[in-house]
Amino acid sequence: MRIHPRYTQRGAVVILGGATLLTLVILIFIIVFILEKGLPVLGWNFLTSNPEDMGRSGGIFPTLIGTIILPLIAIIIATPLGVFTSVYLSEYTKETRATKIIRFGTDCLAGIPSIIFGLFGYIFFVITLGMGWSLLAGGLTLAVMILPTIIRTSEEAIRAVPKSYREVSFSLGASSWQTVKKVILPNALPGIVTGVMLSIGRSIGETAAVIFTAGSSLRIPTSLLDSARTMSVHFYILAREGISAENAYGTAAALIIAVLLVNLSAYWLMNRFISKRS
Amino acid sequence: MKTKFQIKDFSFYFNEEKVLKNINFEIEANSILGIIGPAGSGKTTFLRSLNRMNDLESGYRIEGNILLDGIDIYKPEYDVVELRKKVGMVFAMPVPLPMSIYENVVYGPRLSGVQDKKRLDELVEKSLSSAYLWEEVKDRLHTSGMRLSGGQQQRLCLARVLAMEPEAILLDEPSSGLDPISTAKIEDALTVLKKSYTIILVTNNTKQAARVADNTAFFLMGELIELGTTSQIFTSPVKTQTDDYITGRFG
Numbered sequence A: 001m002r003i004h005p006r007y008t009q010r011g012a013v014v015i016l017g018g019a020t021l022l023t024l025v026i027l028i029f030i031i032v033f034i035l036e037k038g039l040p041v042l043g044w045n046f047l048t049s050n051p052e053d054m055g056r057s058g059g060i061f062p063t064l065i066g067t068i069i070l071p072l073i074a075i076i077i078a079t080p081l082g083v084f085t086s087v088y089l090s091e092y093t094k095e096t097r098a099t100k101i102i103r104f105g106t107d108c109l110a111g112i113p114s115i116i117f118g119l120f121g122y123i124f125f126v127i128t129l130g131m132g133w134s135l136l137a138g139g140l141t142l143a144v145m146i147l148p149t150i151i152r153t154s155e156e157a158i159r160a161v162p163k164s165y166r167e168v169s170f171s172l173g174a175s176s177w178q179t180v181k182k183v184i185l186p187n188a189l190p191g192i193v194t195g196v197m198l199s200i201g202r203s204i205g206e207t208a209a210v211i212f213t214a215g216s217s218l219r220i221p222t223s224l225l226d227s228a229r230t231m232s233v234h235f236y237i238l239a240r241e242g243i244s245a246e247n248a249y250g251t252a253a254a255l256i257i258a259v260l261l262v263n264l265s266a267y268w269l270m271n272r273f274i275s276k277r278s
Numbered sequence B: 001m002k003t004k005f006q007i008k009d010f011s012f013y014f015n016e017e018k019v020l021k022n023i024n025f026e027i028e029a030n031s032i033l034g035i036i037g038p039a040g041s042g043k044t045t046f047l048r049s050l051n052r053m054n055d056l057e058s059g060y061r062i063e064g065n066i067l068l069d070g071i072d073i074y075k076p077e078y079d080v081v082e083l084r085k086k087v088g089m090v091f092a093m094p095v096p097l098p099m100s101i102y103e104n105v106v107y108g109p110r111l112s113g114v115q116d117k118k119r120l121d122e123l124v125e126k127s128l129s130s131a132y133l134w135e136e137v138k139d140r141l142h143t144s145g146m147r148l149s150g151g152q153q154q155r156l157c158l159a160r161v162l163a164m165e166p167e168a169i170l171l172d173e174p175s176s177g178l179d180p181i182s183t184a185k186i187e188d189a190l191t192v193l194k195k196s197y198t199i200i201l202v203t204n205n206t207k208q209a210a211r212v213a214d215n216t217a218f219f220l221m222g223e224l225i226e227l228g229t230t231s232q233i234f235t236s237p238v239k240t241q242t243d244d245y246i247t248g249r250f251g
Helices: A005-038 A044-048 A061-092 A097-111 A114-128 A135-159 A163-171 A176-205 A208-213 A231-240 A245-277 B043-050 B080-086 B101-111 B117-130 B150-162 B180-193 B206-212 B230-235 B240-246
Strands: B003-014 B017-028 B032-036 B060-068 B087-090 B168-172 B198-202 B215-220 B223-229
Touching (some): A044 A245, A061 A135, A114 A135, A135 A208, A176 A231, A208 A231, B017 B198, B017 B223, B043 B087, B043 B168, B117 B180, B215 B230, B215 B240, B230 B240
């Protein structure tokens, strides 16, 4: 039996539209739920004062510092490493067995659960290299964790630059590096930035890898070798140990807003960059 | 007559398939050589061998030599970047880089280290004028090159090559996607430019070769069938395949 295209078309619209709607509803529900519980607690005072009594009362100031510093260290280390690697893989090597193995390896790395990275960071950075629970150990662990994502998204962005741009650049007497610098990277930048932003979001929200490597000290860190607690870890501890559901939601709301701010500023930056070029 | 390129028993294999078969001839300086032939005859592969653009592909192998001013461009120590500065190329599809008209034109000179603003401005005006585009774009040099029409884009690509001040210019079906007026402008530009450059023009349009080329080469199935002055090729070709092709019996 053949169904008339008019009906299959209608069915498709319902299913596709329904899926989109459901996704949106779930997203909005989560955000509204957290904000509703968290916003009453969240205020300037909450953000800028020190926690008291293990976080039962007081604010989250030290964890705010931790949440800024840790992803910052990770991004500063992982972005150049990741972007250079992806440029090398896509522009300086021809497709061979070796590059395929490297690409497969990064895919595997990207899929490893973050707690494994935490364990690795604990054994390698914290114990073997003697960094102790510290911002440095945590930042390096996060860097290792997000590196595969940055490599893969950058590589995709670089591959999306039309081959004809490369041909033109080479035909005008450019070396590989000049082509990368003047044509490839500027055109791949929006894609690269997206990958970096995703990674920042992931590191802000990361708990398992951080708790093993940066520890959970509630003191304000004064050096890279000090232990620190991020908002995600703080939230985890407050909720897991039943210290304060109120403050846990306040922290969660702060987290969500932080991630939102990162994404919004990324879009703003990117749009500015694109409109400047065209 | 001065010789620019000498092609000596040159063969090109792509994945072990012989795409160009023992090509032998010389290309005169300061003239336009038209290369005609049906699709798949190896015209473009040959053209891209002259500035080693084929290097960007993998799975190829060559035999024989190509000499530019008596120097083998395929010898290992030859600097490919310098070669491409001397031998510019215009592609079939106009590809302005996603930057302003001005930036497109100074792309080559900047790579060679020209930084003086006045010198760059001069180069831009001179190259765009030689490509018959200056009058149309002089008031909007800093708008994106991608906003130009197809015909203007192709002339921009020509200007971009001229700004490098090369010795030879390779054109790969430069007017395949253009309207007759844009085509005429490019052809006019070429006939003036040959006084200072060696021009090699691959074209699917035999009439275009007849209009602008001084000499014409006919390629078929990877072989050079016939080479002669354009008037000889088009009025009294020696080989029957050439005659068949130009009279439109095949291809």
